[in-house]
Structure formats: structure tokens, C-alpha cells
Amino acid sequence: MSPKTLAYYPGCSLHGTSAEFDASFRATARELGLTLEEIPGWECCGNTAAHSINRLLSLALPVNELAKVEKDMKLDAVAVPCAACYSRFKTGAHEMQDPAVADDVKSVVGRGYDGGVTVQNLVDVYHDAVGLEALAAKVKRPFKSLKVACYYGCLLTRPPDVTQADDPEYPTRMEAVVETLGCEAIDWNYKTDCCGAALALTEQGIVDDLVARIVSDARACGAAAVAVACPLCQANLDGRQSEIARKDSAWVGLPVLFLSQLVGRAIGLGDKELGLSKNLIDARAVMA
């Protein structure tokens, strides 16, 4: 396997509240033989705010980053581990197929983008850029049948026109990755249900209900941990559970881990490198 170089777009959350996602992602990439080149002077992709305020800007921001990867960095793939950013990148690239939109976007960005960059989310990086066989070869400390609920949330697979996900309602690619690590991926009902996303900033009651429903189903289906590939999903599932537990003394917390943390543990990285101490629901027992 030749060494691969991917452009890397961390996004605002990975530089902010989800520093452990950034750290664990970089550490696993390094161990798995990927070189990550952070996009120089990257901008915010506009996240959930831009597309509800200015549609054109919401497309131009990610396309500007894609143009940097294509024209300045001369790379053909970018890793975008935040699922929300990933969705904006895929949407930007998708909308460029409309020549009128592409024209407007070009005026905002100041140059064209020729569509030569593959956008990879966290699951894609391990599943495709590294590859399951190569990943298996690097597993030093396989999990002993840890039961994991793979949670995709909304934007890794939806809408399928944009993401090209094979099975947007019941995806299984994350399961393939965790099984390579020795985990047992469980079948469950809420893997693509919404966790409430940014409503966690303003409508916490709604988010608590959604999170409780998702986590209860994972637990009822036998999971001992939830794997996620999105900083917002992690913050909501982990952080809101700690709030739910405060109000409901019978609540038993289910650890919520970034896929990169699970991969890192299996390929032999230490707790510190994986930022395990940052999880609000203690994850050290399942990661021991």
C-alpha cells in the first residue's frame, strides 16, 4: 500500500469543543499510514447557519475549500471528519452541477472548481482510504466482542442524492469498521434518527427527549457503547445524557465514543492520545 495523502478540513468544532476528535483522528491517521495536510487558512463551512440565512454563501464556503484542495494543494481527496461539515462539502459539490449555481458560486469564490476532489467522512477514511484489510492488519489490541451501536445520525447518509449513500435508512459501513476492530455491531432502530443537532443550544428539552429515545433503544438492543462520527452527535448523546441522568436517577449512562477513539484503542494508542478523559459519560471501562 502506497502512502496516501489527504487534505484535512478539521472544521470549527474540532478546534473547539471536540478537540479529542481532532486529536484521535490525527493519531489514527498517522498510525494507519495516512498523511493529513490541513488546508491552509481554512474557513468555516457555514454550518447550519449559512444555509438558513444565505444559500449562495452556504454553497460558496465549502466550494472555496474544495478549490484550495484542487488548485493550491493539488490533492484529489479531502477528509472531513465532522459530519455537518461533510454534508456542506458534499452539498456544495453537488449543487455545482447546476451551471447557473456554479456561475454564482464562482463569482463569490473568485475562481472555479472542477469537481476533482473526493470528500470523505470519518467512516469513508477508515473504510476506503485506509481499507478494511489494511486496518485489520494494524489491529494490535482487538476488542473482545464489545457490543457497539453504530450511530450515523442525519448527515452522513442524508440526503442520498448528495451523499451517494447506498442505504441511507440502514447503513452498515460503520459496522464493518467496528467489526474489523473486534467489536460486535448490534442491530438497532435509531441509527439514522436525528439527535436534535444545534437545538442543543436553545431547545434542550427537545434534545433530551430525542437523545433519551436513541440511547434507550441502543441499550435495549444490547449495546454497551455508542460509536459516532460527528462532533454534534457526540456532544448531544454524551452531554445531554449527563443532564438526563441528573434528573432521572435510574438512568444508566451509555458511553458515546468517536469512531476514531475506538479505532485508536484497537491499533494500540493510549487513552491520553485519544482524549478519553473528555467523555462526560465515563468510557474508560469499555475501552480498558
Place this chain on the structure above:
Amino acid sequence: MATCSPSGVLATKVGAGCAENPYLCYQCKRCTAGCPVADQAGMHPAQIMRAVQLGQYDMIFEDKFIWLCTGCQTCTTRCPQGIDIAGIMDELKIIARREGKVHPDAPSAQMFKYNYDSFARWGRMWEIELIARDALHRPKGVLAWLSLGPKMLLKGKINPTLKKGDTDAMKRMVKTAESLTEAKQHEGGKG
């Protein structure tokens, strides 16, 4: 119904912004069935679609629903008519803001604005700034952070510093996108 067309008057407002045709909706309510917040406001997605068809924007803007929509794309994924309903929700948020009809009790609407201002100013979104601005304008909102906030601080999950992006490039893009959008708005007649 057969005579309704997107070139008619009623739904052109939405169609002009996001190029979707709301008249394709035949009220099967599949969007509503899968929507995580369908029961959290007065209206649900299929009702919003009907109101768009009928041009009843005031009814939509008097309800909180569009500001609770998480953008989860479940409706768009499942609609048998291939309508990008989530895209229509975004367009409704844009129209509400443009026409000064943002719901008075919709903190998410303000949060979107703080978020937009933040990345427009710094090149990147600064999470702490959003929460601080919200706290200033909505002291009640602080209550929700009283227990989780300190926990996150202790865990080192809140990074008080910000690494800026390329702020010049960001400002240029924001300015161009806003003026282009405005120009199209005028071109397209009164929105």
C-alpha cells in the same frame, strides 16, 4: 388541483429561492411521519407544504415550526415526490428573516444569526461567542448551562481561545454573496 403550476403566483416566493416545486406535494404526510420535531410546534412539515402551496406565509411565520426544524433531511430523503422539503424549510427561514417575520419566541433563529456573524467576523465559528451573545439577550437561556457548562469546562471541552481563519477572504465572500443575493432579489421582482 391540476391547474396549479409553479409558474402561478402562490408558491413562487419559495420556488424562486430554492428551485423546488411545492405543488408536487400530494399530502401523503410521509415527511411529517419521520420528522423528529413534528409534534413540537403548532404545524408539521406536511401542513407547512400545504400552506406554501396556498401562499399562506403568515400562518407559517406565526408558528415556531420552521425554527425547530433541525435540517435532518429525513423529509427530503423520504418524500415520494422528490421534494427537497428541508431546502424549503431553509428558504422559509430566509424569507422570514428578509421580511422581518422571525417568530418572537424562537431562540434558534437568533442563534443562527450569532453563528453567521461569528464566522463572518472571524473566518471561523467561535462556539463560546454564540453562547455568550445568547446569554446577554436571553438570560433565561443561561439556566440550561448551569450544570452542563461547568462540567464541560472541567473536562476541557470549552476552548476559550479562537484560531482565526483567513478573515479577508471570508469578508470578501460574505460581501459578494450578500450583494449578489440582493441583486437577484430585485431582479426577480418583489419577493
